[in-house]
Amino acid sequence: MSLSIDRLLLQLTASLAEQQKLQLRIQRPVRDTLVKLARKHLEHGGRGIRNILDAALINPLAERLFELELKPGATVHLYQLLEHSGQSKQRFTLELTVNDAPA
Numbered sequence: 659m660s661l662s663i664d665r666l667l668l669q670l671t672a673s674l675a676e677q678q679k680l681q682l683r684i685q686r687p688v689r690d691t692l693v694k695l696a697r698k699h700l701e702h703g704g705r706g707i708r709n710i711l712d713a714a715l716i717n718p719l720a721e722r723l724f725e726l727e728l729k730p731g732a733t734v735h736l737y738q739l740l741e742h743s744g745q746s747k748q749r750f751t752l753e754l755t756v757n758d759a760p761a
Contacts, residue, residue, distance in 0.1 A: 660693050662707050670716065678723070679730030691739040714739060714750045722752060731759025
């Protein structure tokens with residue numbers, strides 16, 4: 659299963675590089691959290707893995723990238739993925755830093 663997560667993360671990284679000209683660096687704790695979350699949703703097989711990746715990473719990342727209005731060539735470092743209780747407005751949030759594109 660961790661190979662499936664790794665493959666999906668590589669696809670996401672390649673897609674952002676190609677379509678948005680952004681470099682994405684995903685730190686180990688983010689990947690490890692995704693694997694733990696995916697293990698909780700194995701009853702749906704590969705679809706469960708993809709669903710959790712969408713909910714926990716892709717959707718929150720898309721929102722943050724939209725808010726940040728990054729220039730092509732910037733590098734986004736994802737260093738933590740947080741899951742919140744049912745009381746929170748958002749179930750997942752990402753902690754990240756951005757290095758602007760070289761001048």
